[in-house]
Amino acid sequence: MIRFDNVSKVYPKQTRPALRDVSLEVEKGEFVFLVGSSGSGKSTFLRLVLREERTTHGQVHVLGKDLARLSNWKVPQMRRQLGTVFQDFRLLPNKTVAENVAFAQEVIGKSPGEIRKSVPQVLDLVGLGGKEDRMPGELSGGEQQRVAIARAFVNRPKLLIADEPTGNLDPQTSVGIMKLLDRINRTGTTVLMATHDQNIVDQMRKRVIELEQGRLVRDQARGVYGYQH
Numbered sequence: 001m002i003r004f005d006n007v008s009k010v011y012p013k014q015t016r017p018a019l020r021d022v023s024l025e026v027e028k029g030e031f032v033f034l035v036g037s038s039g040s041g042k043s044t045f046l047r048l049v050l051r052e053e054r055t056t057h058g059q060v061h062v063l064g065k066d067l068a069r070l071s072n073w074k075v076p077q078m079r080r081q082l083g084t085v086f087q088d089f090r091l092l093p094n095k096t097v098a099e100n101v102a103f104a105q106e107v108i109g110k111s112p113g114e115i116r117k118s119v120p121q122v123l124d125l126v127g128l129g130g131k132e133d134r135m136p137g138e139l140s141g142g143e144q145q146r147v148a149i150a151r152a153f154v155n156r157p158k159l160l161i162a163d164e165p166t167g168n169l170d171p172q173t174s175v176g177i178m179k180l181l182d183r184i185n186r187t188g189t190t191v192l193m194a195t196h197d198q199n200i201v202d203q204m205r206k207r208v209i210e211l212e213q214g215r216l217v218r219d220q221a222r223g224v225y226g227y228q229h
């Protein structure tokens with residue numbers, strides 16, 4: 001699903017790499033936490049997966065494709081197979097809950113009939129049945145995140161990337177969001193989630209990848225501990 005081979009990233013005008021010689025593989029169906037202190041390289045890692053950035057050295061493969069060899073016009077097609085969820089929800093404020101979710105289908109050319117069928121289904125799945133016509137501003141933070149997850153999931157992505165999805169939520173609401181992401185994972189969608197929340201990581205007992213100053217320092221599922229030199 002994701003493969004990093006000796007990936008380093010140095011941003012323009014920087015001397016210190018944001019990622020240093022990172023190699024790892026995420027298999028189809030896994031749920032993986034990406035952890036590390038602020039500035040350790042988590043967002044850079046996710047941006048490379050989304051091909052919002054390119055590597056300085058090394059290769060990134062996503063869904064079997066070498067992203068360096070993917071022509072620019074094929075990037076949107078690749079991203080359609082991914083769902084993204086962010087800390088700040090990123091909903092369209094002037095569209096209803098249903099319209100926010102439908103939009104994700106409209107942009108990829110789904111028919112109105114398909115959209116009418118799948119939007120209520122996915123809103124039920126995320127626990128928002130009955131709130132289709134609300135505006136995002138009329139929802140709690142947890143509900144807004146559920147809309148964002150519905151939007152990310154409505155096209156049944158192979159890979160869901162979540163960047164601090166519980167960062168703006170209280171602990172109890174966060175548990176609900178994690179249960180939902182777990183449920184989505186159980187449908188077969190691979191989940192890669194960056195987080196600072198150690199409680200969540202402890203509770204979920206999933207694979208944990210830890211970055212420190214751009215290096216992979218822990219990959220729990222594979223029994224790799226300690227620094228890579």
Ligand SMILES: Nc1ncnc2c1ncn2[C@@H]1O[C@H](COP(=O)(O)OP(=O)(O)OP(=O)(O)O)[C@@H](O)[C@H]1O
Binds near residue numbers: 036043045
């Ligand atoms: N666009 C950029 N240009 C230059 N340097 C950058 C850029 N984005 C990130 N960096 C640097 O790369 C390093 C890794 O940053 P990154 O945002 O990947 O860390 P992070 O682990 O996601 O941090 P946080 O938890 O605070 O979001 C940091 O030193 C950061 O300053």
